[in-house]
Amino acid sequence: MNPANIVDCLCDLVKNNLSLHSTSDISSKEREIAQHLCETIVTFNKCKRVEYEEETTLDLYEMSNDYESEVDDTTSHDDDSSEADDELESEEKEREGCNVKGYSLEYMKEVVAYADAKDSSGKRRRSWKTVHHKYKKVPDQAYISRFRNYIEQQGAREKSLMVHDIDIKRWGLKAAKEIKLDEFSASDRWLRNFKGRHGIVSRRILNTDQVGIEKEAHSTRTLSFGGEKKTFGTVASKNASTHSYTVQPTISLDGKQVGPILLCLQEPKGKLGEGVKNKLFKPSNVVITCSASGKLTSSLVAYWRDNCLLPSIGGKCLLLSDSWSAQNDMSLYDKANCQNKHITRIQTPQKTTSDLQPLDVYYNRQMKNFIKRIYNRVALDEIPIHMYERNNIIKIVSLVHNQLSAPIFRQMIRYSWYASGLSKTDPTPFFNINEVCFPPITSHEECSVDNCDDAVLITCAFCSEKFCFHDFFVNYHFHD
Numbered sequence: 172m173n174p175a176n177i178v179d180c181l182c183d184l185v186k187n188n189l190s191l192h193s194t195s196d197i198s199s200k201e202r203e204i205a206q207h208l209c210e211t212i213v214t215f216n217k218c219k220r221v222e223y224e225e226e227t228t229l230d231l232y233e234m235s236n237d238y239e240s241e242v243d244d245t246t247s248h249d250d251d252s253s254e255a256d257d258e259l260e261s262e263e264k265e266r267e268g269c270n271v272k273g274y275s276l277e278y279m280k281e282v283v284a285y286a287d288a289k290d291s292s293g294k295r296r297r298s299w300k301t302v303h304h305k306y307k308k309v310p311d312q313a314y315i316s317r318f319r320n321y322i323e324q325q326g327a328r329e330k331s332l333m334v335h336d337i338d339i340k341r342w343g344l345k346a347a348k349e350i351k352l353d354e355f356s357a358s359d360r361w362l363r364n365f366k367g368r369h370g371i372v373s374r375r376i377l378n379t380d381q382v383g384i385e386k387e388a389h390s391t392r393t394l395s396f397g398g399e400k401k402t403f404g405t406v407a408s409k410n411a412s413t414h415s416y417t418v419q420p421t422i423s424l425d426g427k428q429v430g431p432i433l434l435c436l437q438e439p440k441g442k443l444g445e446g447v448k449n450k451l452f453k454p455s456n457v458v459i460t461c462s463a464s465g466k467l468t469s470s471l472v473a474y475w476r477d478n479c480l481l482p483s484i485g486g487k488c489l490l491l492s493d494s495w496s497a498q499n500d501m502s503l504y505d506k507a508n509c510q511n512k513h514i515t516r517i518q519t520p521q522k523t524t525s526d527l528q529p530l531d532v533y534y535n536r537q538m539k540n541f542i543k544r545i546y547n548r549v550a551l552d553e554i555p556i557h558m559y560e561r562n563n564i565i566k567i568v569s570l571v572h573n574q575l576s577a578p579i580f581r582q583m584i585r586y587s588w589y590a591s592g593l594s595k596t597d598p599t600p601f602f603n604i605n606e607v608c609f610p611p612i613t614s615h616e617e618c619s620v621d622n623c624d625d626a627v628l629i630t631c632a633f634c635s636e637k638f639c640f641h642d643f644f645v646n647y648h649f650h651d
């Protein structure tokens with residue numbers, strides 16, 4: 172990667188395509204952006220491969236005390252960066268000299284309107300000479316089309332920069348009064364990302380939550396009826412029969428699942444023996460852990476952070492999670508504990524979780540519904556399989572997470588944010604789990620697999636093929 176080439180291309184782009192011309196003096200903020208741009212280009216020097224990720228950012232215009240350290244981070248470049256800035260600045264001035272710098276937008280509009288005025292037969296009424304006579308500041312004819320381009324670009328940019336607000340007050344935050352949300356289109360994000368570093372903080376917005384999957388009535392009954400009353404049904408044994416495992420998914424504002432899902436199995440001694448570990452089914456999209464209760468503990472929050480979150484995010488993210496005490500310890504999100512990544516965590520106020528958190532509002536129910544559908548089929552058809560065996564739990568969690576990562580569910584995930592009031596973009600219409608995976612099946616439909624005439628259980632959200640329980644679950648129909 173040669174930074175010089177990148178700079179050359181960037182100059183061409185700015186000059187020819189984007190018409191980003193300044194008509195004012197360079198401000199310290201603008202200088203700061205240039206500095207960030209320069210730093211970014213310099214980093215290309217060392218890398219062999221570059222990947223762009225689509226990123227949706229939350230822009231904080233008003234910073235709370237909580238964000239003070241971040242503000243310091245982003246504004247401290249003002250003083251120590253003047254040298255590199257001056258270099259960029261003089262280059263920029265040189266280029267702008269031959270472009271539209273020095274003309275106000277109003278002036279350009281006036282010139283273009285005058286030059287483009289047509290007569291009744293649709294022909295231009297005025298020659299370049301006439302235009303030049305009236306507007307002497309315009310040195311040659313080529314400037315007319317430059318002005319025209321600039322005005323058009325300006326309009327397009329205003330449109331695509333439409334800012335959606337979200338109201339952070341609902342999150343009960345004391346200080347951050349307002350968060351503005353930019354929904355980027357892929358093509359614009361490159362330049363916009365630099366804008367994002369401009370005193371504003373740009374990052375990914377995520378929501379994560381723990382979901383307990385309880386055993387169904389038909390399976391708990393057999394477990395809890397056997398002598399429980401005699402032993403006074405201690406809290407521990409009660410939990411053991413109703414709370415089989417916990418999963419923790421993470422979703423992003425742009426409608427994706429982020430990273431692998433965490434699965435916490437219930438193991439009586441709180442750990443997996445070596446023999447068990449060796450026989451464990453290990454799918455690529457599930458990080459497996461365990462506890463005695465099957466619920467997450469505070470040490471498992473760090474485990475989730477290190478194994479699910481950090482490997483899956485860029486340098487910055489905004490993490491929304493509920494007020495569950497184990498994840499409230501702010502040191503969990505310290506840069507030093509997060510591989511130097513910036514994680515800003517926002518906690519939902521207590522007791523309001525169920526309607527404020529995107530996962531709770533919609534996504535989790537979809538996931539649970541999927542799992543329930545599978546369990547019900549097993550129960551109804553009396554399929555001889557123990558769904559609460561470790562490897563079957565792992566398998567079903569892997570399959571549901573895999574199905575939910577199908578592109579068709581992106582709108583549904585975005586809807587979760589919309590429904591909780593955290594995004595103002597309504598993604599409806601969208602398809603949910605029932606519509607995509609479990610549409611009403613007509614009696615003549617059979618499993619897509621050759622020579623299988625079993626009843627259809629599920630329509631795959633990726634390939635739209637229909638599968639019976641055996642071909643979907645037992646044979647593990649997974650899309651990479």
Ligand SMILES: [Zn+2]
Pocket residue numbers: 631632633634635636648650
């Ligand atoms: Zn498929």
Ligand SMILES: [Zn+2]
Pocket residue numbers: 618619620623624625638639640641642
């Ligand atoms: Zn089949």
